[in-house]
Amino acid sequence: MVINLGFHIFLLSLMCIGSIIAVASRKLISSLVSLGTVGMLLSIYFLILGAPDIAITQLVVEILTLIILLSAITGRDVTADMSSSKLYRFLFIIIFIVSLITFFTYSNFIFPEFGKPDMHVGKEYLYLAPEKLKAANAVTAIVLDFRGYDTIGEATVIFTAIIGVMVLLRKKGKKDE
Amino acid sequence: MNKGMSEIVKTICRIVSPFILIFGISIVIYGHLTPGGGFPGGVVIASAFVINLLAYGREKVLLKLSLNKSDILHDIGAILFLLVALTGFIEGIFFLNIFDKGKLFSLWSGGNLIFSNIAIGLKVGTSLFLGITLLSMARIFYKKDKIEYFEKEEDIK
């Protein structure tokens, strides 16, 4: 199935519009809803780009993010957004214009070409995974066997974050005793 | 989240959630043949418990899987992953894949990929369920009259 470049640009601009609504909206509930829209569009886009494992992960993680953020909001003040300062907004406009001008002029040096990747290491992994390991899924073989040392570090980060949540939400602290 | 939702939502969540759990376990175990693996399977297993938490309330779900049990389970998942990595020392190098590699496209293939997938799936699933349950419990401990507004500054120190 041949997909034009215009379809990619259409989906990406929908995501940009959704993220503008999520950041600049006045009520918190509507910004959460449009954050959910951006996440679902991102999951469809990952499937078009040829990455099915990441599409499954992104879909379920998006729903769990909405549940977590909703449970931090309900019961507390949920209505209006506060006013923002003038100094940081002016600083942001300067950063925005400078970044866009830099990306447009030096785009040949910074970004590679879309659609023609150079796969020096990837080609070796794609050849080694069915031959030596006899595993059909090359991505799982990279995550758990060829680059398994990084997975230990990432599992530790998830573990530490959940222990941090357990410490923060204790019933009795040290000062109460 | 104390009294639960209406009858339609409760019935559907009760029927659907075992199928979600089995789908998550299938993504974990067949991680070396089909798209998936430890991390997507783990989050799907976590969401099979969270859907019951949303429909029935906190007390009914904690009767099935209490906080102490899920605490022990996510510790076991982390230690199991390290044990699978340490079996490489039999041949000399950390994290070496020493199991029998089997045949392509069958269930037993890829060496120690199956055991790593099961350990990671157990760990990620129970960790995320624990985090979300703790976040939903925090609304009950802190009642509204315990909040002090910033007129009295000496109470906050």
Next chain:
Amino acid sequence: MIIYIIISIMFLIGIYGMMVKKNIIKIIIGMNIIGYAVNLFFVVLGYRNEGIQPILVPGIDIKEFVEKAVNPLPQALVLTSIVIDLSTICFLAALSIRIYEKYGTFDLEKIRRLKG
């Protein structure tokens, strides 16, 4: 070329959310959008025109599979990054619950003034 520029525009929108807004929940939403933009950039780097997914099915020869598949290495890096972002948001939500319990508001101006 224009695809990378649109992704960097999404990154700058996330930075706008983190720099300018004063509500703590809006700052968390901005951080989430930065995470989306970075993960998307990595996966787009490995895309091949009319490529197939990097999973072997029992009808394809291995030589043809290596020539036609997309790059699997950025996908392996992004897979764990998504779950780590979820755990970070869980921790930040717990932190903001504690801040609301102590100060009574989500506004960053009022919290900064009370350092006493």
